[in-house]
Amino acid sequence: MRNVWIIARREFRHYFVSPLAYAVLTMVFLILGGIFFINIYVGMQMGGISPDGRIVIQPLVTILLFATPALTMRLLADEQRMGTMELLLTAPVRDWELVVGKWLGSFFFMLLILATTWIYPFILDLMTDPGIDQGMLVSAYVGLTFMVASMLAMGVLISSLFKNQVPAFFATLGLLLFLWILGGFAGSGGNPVTRYLSFLGHFYDNLFRGVLHLTDLIYYLSLTILALFLGTQAVEARRWR
Amino acid sequence: MxxxxxxxxxxxxxxxxxxxxxxxxxxxxxxxxxxxxxxxxxxxxxxxxxxxxxxxxxxxxxxxxxxxxxxxxxxxxxxxxxxxxxxxxxxxxxNPARLDLTEDSLYSLSDETILAISELSQDVEIKGFFTPDLEGRQEAIRPLLDEYRIESQGRVQYEFIDPIENIAATELYGVTYDGSLVVIVGEATEIIQYQYAEEREITSAIVRLTNPGERVVYFLTGHGERDLEDTDRTGYSQLKSVLENKNYTVSQLNLLAEPEIPEDALVIIIAGPSSAITQGEVDLLRESEVAVIYLQDPNYDLDAGNDTFPLVEYFTSSWGLVLHDDLIIDSYSLSGTTVYQFEYGDHVITERLHSLASYFSDARSLEIIAPLDSLLRQTALVVTGSHTWGETDLETLIQEHAANFNPDEDFIGPLYVAAVAENSLNGSKVVLFGDSDFAANGNFGEFGNGDLIINSIDWASGQEDLIDLTPKEYTSRYVVLPNVRTLGLIFLVSVIVIPGTVIGLGISTWLQRRKVV
Structure with a gap:
């Protein structure tokens, strides 16, 4: 576990010297800030603002669809491109420690982004009497955290399959987009299997509305574990391919 | 090759x-x-x-x-x-487990519902019939149905069916409206329309179906009442069909031939009789204390006179509900005699109509007089606008097709078209309508007309609310609109300061790295 922690810390720190990470952060906060302000401004013109603390979460989910591949594309693909993967494979680090460490580093960075976005509901809370529904907000953020964890894990998996960052970015984006639209296949009747596989459904049906469902959390946790497991297998395959 | x-x-x-x-x-x-x-x-x-x-x-x-x-x-x-x-x-x-974090427990069932479904001895199936057009409503009801599934430990299961794709199931359960929920317990079923698909209705349906007993509604016959089998515009076949879908047994009752009120009668409906209900029949109704719904059209038989109706007299003397001998004229209406409800009274019957209007063609007005009995609770259900009046000169109206407001004789609006009264001691109830057209096939599906009569029957028969749910309390929240200065501050923080700080940090890091290099 120590190795995981060391790798995670290194990756986390690396984001703070990466221009790409700052570009992602700027994009996230510029769009979110703009949307938040427009909501307040339009609400003022219309004579009423919805006291909903999740005002920025919906756009944030869409932004994360693009931000996640950008944050994970480099993680393992860059090691392969730079030729440092061989060094890592011969170092006293297990394959899973490498993969989990990389994922954890990106997860911590994403947690920092999510925590910072809390400022918008906080501003709205100050303006609301007697305050926004904090329970609903907490549930939405818990859901978002689990969802983002699985998205990052998938990003790490894809990154382990490529030597170049750009195809890793687009492959991750493609995979996430596929999961995004999978719920649409469920149709009106709602085939239980496709409905259960719906990536967004698990978030919007319950967590976003303020209800923590164990099923939804386990779904995202399973995706995370599966993606990290497959990522480990992909790294390990380099030894015998 | x-x-x-x-x-x-x-x-x-x-x-x-x-x-x-x-x-x-x-x-x-x-x-x-x-x-x-x-x-x-x-x-x-x-x-x-x-x-x-x-x-x-x-x-x-x-x-x-x-x-x-x-x-x-x-x-x-x-x-x-x-x-x-x-x-x-x-x-x-x-094995679902959940935690409702909303401060007002918005997505939790009431304790009464949880108790009712935790004691289920049979499996309950709920089938939602939604076309893709109503997918939004389907998704809105899904969390509630999930709650039933979870809290009942899986004894309540649900599924959604596209009625266009699965016509066989639609016909099997007699679903006629898109967005209907069918609650199924064993062989028994009950249909709930989507506008009523809320906890109280679903739980009541489950309680009704799991505690079977015949729920019989009688329609009085023998006085030229509306025909339950008549599928024309003036018939009541639609009302009968909807009642049967709600698991009522609909029967006819001829008190002239068999002067006895059946023991299983939950409510007796007297729909638009053209001749007088006899004093003997009225006495039977009075003695039995059975709920009565009386729908009476204006009295065009000028020779008969209003006072000859013993039933009218019974409603006046026993319930304080007076049926005027008039015809409501609406000065805003094209036909003059079609009147729309202006407002509803505060009652469970009309509360469940939500925003649906109702209208009445050729209706007469009612009056509520102070009850002799202090145990009597009276409520006006349907009130017309101030631009209506009750024309009492029916002779001129019939002969000359003209109506003029006479302040000395006519009743000035707002007028009552429907009212209820309930005896809080013995629980007996009556509903009085100054019209029977509104519930006929031609008008049943229009606006809230059908719902108005169905809700009245549910209330009169005591089936509208078998379970008394504790009302939820919702926190009223409102955002204090910011002044220009606060708005500027919000702009500064959200659009300038936060992204600007990130950009600043990025540039600073880049410069530091350049120095190092």
Whole structure:
């Protein structure tokens, strides 16, 4: 576990010297800030603002669809491109420690982004009497955290399959987009299997509305574990391919 | 022509993989082992077999080489991991646990509902019939149905059906409205329309169906009342059909032939009689204390006179509900005699109509007089606007087709078209309507007309609210609109300061790295 922690810390720190990470952060906060302000401004013109603390979460989910591949594309693909993967494979680090460490580093960075976005509901809370529904907000953020964890894990998996960052970015984006639209296949009747596989459904049906469902959390946790497991297998395959 | 065996095998494998993937996707979407799925699987198997035949050497090498050994290990591990995760998800799906974090417990069932469904001795199935057009409503009701499933430990299950795709199921359960919920317990079913698909209705339906007992509604006959079997505009066949869908037994009652009120009668409906109900019949109703719904059209039989109706007298003397001998004229209406409700009274019957209007053609007005009995509670249900009046000069109206407001004789609006009264001591109830057209086939489906009569029957028969749910308390929240200065501050923080800080940090880091380099 120590190795995981060391790798995670290194990756986390690396984001703070990466221009790409700052570009992602700027994009996230510029769009979110703009949307938040427009909501307040339009609400003022219309004579009423919805006291909903999740005002920025919906756009944030869409932004994360693009931000996640950008944050994970480099993680393992860059090691392969730079030729440092061989060094890592011969170092006293297990394959899973490498993969989990990389994922954890990106997860911590994403947690920092999510925590910072809390400022918008906080501003709205100050303006609301007697305050926004904090329970609903907490549930939405818990859901978002689990969802983002699985998205990052998938990003790490894809990154382990490529030597170049750009195809890793687009492959991750493609995979996430596929999961995004999978719920649409469920149709009106709602085939239980496709409905259960719906990536967004698990978030919007319950967590976003303020209800923590164990099923939804386990779904995202399973995706995370599966993606990290497959990522480990992909790294390990380099030894015998 | 020479065939490159390796390439041919590769093409075969690709065809096989594409066919198998397509078959898998087809099955996930359609859940049917149909001809397309069989063709896909067949192509997959043939493709693999052909690939092996074209290049058997590659297969042999793949199965016995070093890659095969490690690869098969990895594959086995992966399959095992997927299997474990699928099982965990399956268990979690079938044993759901949840926590409603909303401050007002918005998505939690009331304690009364939880008690009712935790004591279920039979499985309950709820089928929601929603076309894709009403998908929004379907998704809105899903969390509530999830609650029932979870809190009942799986005894309540639900599914959604597209009524267009599954016509057989739609006809089987007699669903006529898009967005209906059918609650099924054993052989018994009850239909709830989507505008009523809320906790109180669903729980009441479950309680009714799990505690079976005949719920009989009688329609009085023998006085020229509306015909339950008549499918014309003036008939009551639609009302009968909806009542039967709600699990009522609809029967007819001729008190002239059999002067006895049946013991199983929950309510007796007297719909638009054209001749007088006899004093003997009225006495039977009075003595039995059974709920009565009386729908009476204006009295065009000028010779008969209003006072000759003993039933009218009974409603006046016993319930304080006076039926005026008039015809409501609406000065805003094109026909003059069609009147729309202006407002509803505060009562459970009208509360459940939500924003649906109702209208009445050729209606007479009512009056509520102070009750003799202090135990009597009277409520006006339907009130017309101030631009209406009750024309009492029916003779001129019939002969000259003209109505003029006479302040000395006519009743000035707002007028009552429907009212209820309830005896809080013995629980007996009556509903009085100054019109019976509104519930006839021609008007039943218009606006809230059908719901108004159905809700009245539910209330009168004591079936509207079998379970008394504790009302939820909702925190009223409002955002204090910011002034220009605060708005500027919000702009500064959200659009300038936060992104600007990030950009500043980024530039600073870049500059530092340049120095280091």
């Amino acid at each position: 020479k065939i490159h065996r390796g390439r041919a095998a590769l093409v075969c494998y690709i065809v096989a993989i594409v066919a198998l993937l397509a078959a898998g996707a087809w099955y996930v979407v359609n859940r049917q082992f149909d001809i397309y799925l069989q063709i896909g699987l067949g192509l997959g198997v043939i493709g693999i077999a052909a690939g092996i035949l074209f290049d058997p050497q590659r297969v042999r090498k793949a199965l016995t080489g070093r890659r095969a050994r490690y690869g098969s290990n990895a594959l086995l591990f992966t399959l095992a991991a997927i299997g474990i995760l699928v099982i965990i998800n399956f268990l979690a799906y079938n």
